Amino acid sequence: MQLVCPAGNLPALKAAVRQGADAVYVGFRDDTNARHFAGLNMDDKQFDGAVAFIRQHQRKLYVAVNTYPQPKIWARWQRAVDRAADHGVDALIAADPGVLDYASRHHPHMALHLSVQGSATHAAALKFYAERYGIRRAVLPRVLSLAQVKQVAASSPVPIEVFGFGSLCIMAEGRCHLSSYITGESPNLCGVCSPAKAVRWSEDAEGLSARLSEVLIDRYTPDEPAGYPTLCKGRFLVDGKRFHALEEPTSLDTLDLVPELTAIGVEAVKIEGRQRSPAYVEQVTRVWRAALDAHRSAPASFVVKDQWRQVLAGLSEGSQTTLGAYHRSWQ
Amino acid sequence: MKLSLGPVLFYWDKEHMGRFYSDMAGLPLDVIYLGETVCSKRRTFSLDQWLGLARELKACSPAQIVLSSLTLIEAGSELSSLRRLCDNGELLVEANDMGAVQLLIERKLPFVGGPALNLYNGHALVQLLDAGMVRWVPPVECSRGLIADVLEQVRELGRPLPEVEIFAYGHLPLAYSARCFTARAENRPKDDCQFCCINYPDGMALTSQEGQALFTLNGIQTMSADVTNLLADYSGLVSCGADLLRLSPRAEGMVEVVKAFDQVRQGGMPPLCVDGCNGYWHGQAGMLRVEEVGLC
Numbered sequence: 001m002q003l004v005c006p007a008g009n010l011p012a013l014k015a016a017v018r019q020g021a022d023a024v025y026v027g028f029r030d031d032t033n034a035r036h037f038a039g040l041n042m043d044d045k046q047f048d049g050a051v052a053f054i055r056q057h058q059r060k061l062y063v064a065v066n067t068y069p070q071p072k073i074w075a076r077w078q079r080a081v082d083r084a085a086d087h088g089v090d091a092l093i094a095a096d097p098g099v100l101d102y103a104s105r106h107h108p109h110m111a112l113h114l115s116v117q118g119s120a121t122h123a124a125a126l127k128f129y130a131e132r133y134g135i136r137r138a139v140l141p142r143v144l145s146l147a148q149v150k151q152v153a154a155s156s157p158v159p160i161e162v163f164g165f166g167s168l169c170i171m172a173e174g175r176c177h178l179s180s181y182i183t184g185e186s187p188n189l190c191g192v193c194s195p196a197k198a199v200r201w202s203e204d205a206e207g208l209s210a211r212l213s214e215v216l217i218d219r220y221t222p223d224e225p226a227g228y229p230t231l232c233k234g235r236f237l238v239d240g241k242r243f244h245a246l247e248e249p250t251s252l253d254t255l256d257l258v259p260e261l262t263a264i265g266v267e268a269v270k271i272e273g274r275q276r277s278p279a280y281v282e283q284v285t286r287v288w289r290a291a292l293d294a295h296r297s298a299p300a301s302f303v304v305k306d307q308w309r310q311v312l313a314g315l316s317e318g319s320q321t322t323l324g325a326y327h328r329s330w331q
Numbered sequence: 332m333k334l335s336l337g338p339v340l341f342y343w344d345k346e347h348m349g350r351f352y353s354d355m356a357g358l359p360l361d362v363i364y365l366g367e368t369v370c371s372k373r374r375t376f377s378l379d380q381w382l383g384l385a386r387e388l389k390a391c392s393p394a395q396i397v398l399s400s401l402t403l404i405e406a407g408s409e410l411s412s413l414r415r416l417c418d419n420g421e422l423l424v425e426a427n428d429m430g431a432v433q434l435l436i437e438r439k440l441p442f443v444g445g446p447a448l449n450l451y452n453g454h455a456l457v458q459l460l461d462a463g464m465v466r467w468v469p470p471v472e473c474s475r476g477l478i479a480d481v482l483e484q485v486r487e488l489g490r491p492l493p494e495v496e497i498f499a500y501g502h503l504p505l506a507y508s509a510r511c512f513t514a515r516a517e518n519r520p521k522d523d524c525q526f527c528c529i530n531y532p533d534g535m536a537l538t539s540q541e542g543q544a545l546f547t548l549n550g551i552q553t554m555s556a557d558v559t560n561l562l563a564d565y566s567g568l569v570s571c572g573a574d575l576l577r578l579s580p581r582a583e584g585m586v587e588v589v590k591a592f593d594q595v596r597q598g599g600m601p602p603l604c605v606d607g608c609n610g611y612w613h614g615q616a617g618m619l620r621v622e623e624v625g626l627c
Contacts, residue, residue, distance in 0.1 A: 098454025124430030143509035
């Protein structure tokens with residue numbers, strides 16, 4: 001099973017490669033990718049450096065051009081696809097049917113991976129992208145149980161990549177407009193969710209308040225850890241009760257599932273977090289490399305080491321991890 | 332301008348559903364969408380019963396009847412149901428998932444592209460138009476300007492335009508999840524949900540800790556708290572190229588809603604302003620209410 005790691009900048013990419021990532025995925029410094037955050041992603045010079053470093057170390061480089069272009073700015077997505085192809089990247093990760101069509105016609109030799117933003121959760125949807133655009137792999141949304149992943153992998157016309165670790169979208173990726181409903185900017189169109197520019201922190205007698213476009217997402221007492229106000233992870237009122245009505249701040253961690261995912265035939269496991277620091281990328285990659293290697297060399301005796309868990313828990317949102325939808329009870 | 336009645340997004344029992352459609356049958360609706368689009372566990376009607384309802388409606392209403400497909404397909408059994416729905420042999424299908432699109436292409440059937448398909452530009456639209464899409468319901472976050480741009484791009488690409496249907500009234504369907512938020516709010520596991528969303532015929536209200544209305548929980552679907560209402564924006568709907576306006580069912584008051592939209596399309600004056608949100612239509616955050624300058 002291939003280990004695919006995130007890089008929001010060149011130091012993160014180098015850290016991923018040094019720690020044993022088989023592939024690294026990056027985005028360009030604009031809204032053509034789903035982590036369009038200030039100061040993040042690769043400008044021309046960084047991208048050139050990334051390509052050179054990847055080649056030198058004989059790993060794979062994937063480029064995410066996985067947001068949905070609007071007509072007036074379509075040319076920017078076209079250029080991003082051309083730029084990835086001109087650099088001979090190992091795969092383009094895309095979701096928009098127009099972008100996939102353009103890439104498959106103009107750059108037939110460039111491998112296409114269906115982005116998680118494509119929201120394809122079953123064989124018939126995957127067949128659409130495989131038949132029309134010749135995708136070589138698809139990243140599954142984090143909504144399926146392990147049994148469902150198995151079923152999809154068995155019936156899919158293309159190999160499957162799944163998320164192994166990182167921040168958890170509680171909604172089916174590509175099918176969530178909550179952010180644009182509150183802030184005007186969405187993952188699909190703008191490559192952001194709960195954008196930083198809409199965040200406002202304030203402290204008063206009632207505690208520390210985290211707001212998004214002035215909407216109160218959560219309020220913390222002095223003894224509570226405060227997290228980034230991703231709007232699906234706030235505490236709200238339903239029926240008079242205050243709780244994490246959609247989801248707690250928690251991260252996906254599937255180290256325990258390495259044997260099952262391997263047995264199912266999942267081709268690659270993806271680490272989330274292009275917006276995270278090089279230190280995060282370095283530590284997560286190191287743990288996952290060790291786990292995958294341990295499983296490969298002795299599958300029967302594979303156990304998740306406490307030390308791996310501790311490292312990953314320390315890097316998780318709210319220091320909590322979950323098996324997410326892979327575990328049936330969560331669904 | 333045609334008026335369509337969207338699929339019922341909430342879980343209503345048989346009696347409620349029967350009463351609702353018998354009320355709707357006598358109204359000036361041009362299209363009625365039937366079917367379960369949110370949760371496969373809901374069992375008000377089987378596919379055969381939906382088809383039976385469609386035949387009853389056809390007998391007493393001139394409206395075109397369309398079957399809407401489930402939006403988030405997770406289990407193999409759901410995919411089998413989707414196949415049966417596409418094989419219904421009678422009714423046009425609204426595809427709410429690329430899998431439904433694929434199945435309809437394989438059957439060489441025309442289809443409606445529902446609001447849950449991510450189609451945001453002319454190039455993407457052309458992909459589905461060439462595959463048989465005859466009507467496009469843009470994602471609910473699309474603005475008037477974006478929709479006009481997409482249609483212009485389709486024209487530039489030399490394709491005839493599909494019919495365009497705008498989500499003009501109702502709680503906006505915003506997100507879909509593996510989890511059930513209604514069950515979560517009742518502290519029940521999803522696999523023992525007891526169909527609790529049937530107790531909330533207009534969904535469950537979610538507010539901020541300050542009491543600001545934010546969302547409506549409807550099983551695995553998260554909707555807007557406010558009802559979107561584009562009736563005051565009628566002239567903009569016409570000029571942007573809308574052919575149909577979708578009115579999304581609510582538990583109460585839909586007869587009046589259909590009549591109000593019908594009056595305006597018959598030439599009546601649109602109201603200067605209405606309750607509810609219309610931010611998306613004006614290119615802003617969806618929850619906002621944008622008034623035309625000087626009208627209110």
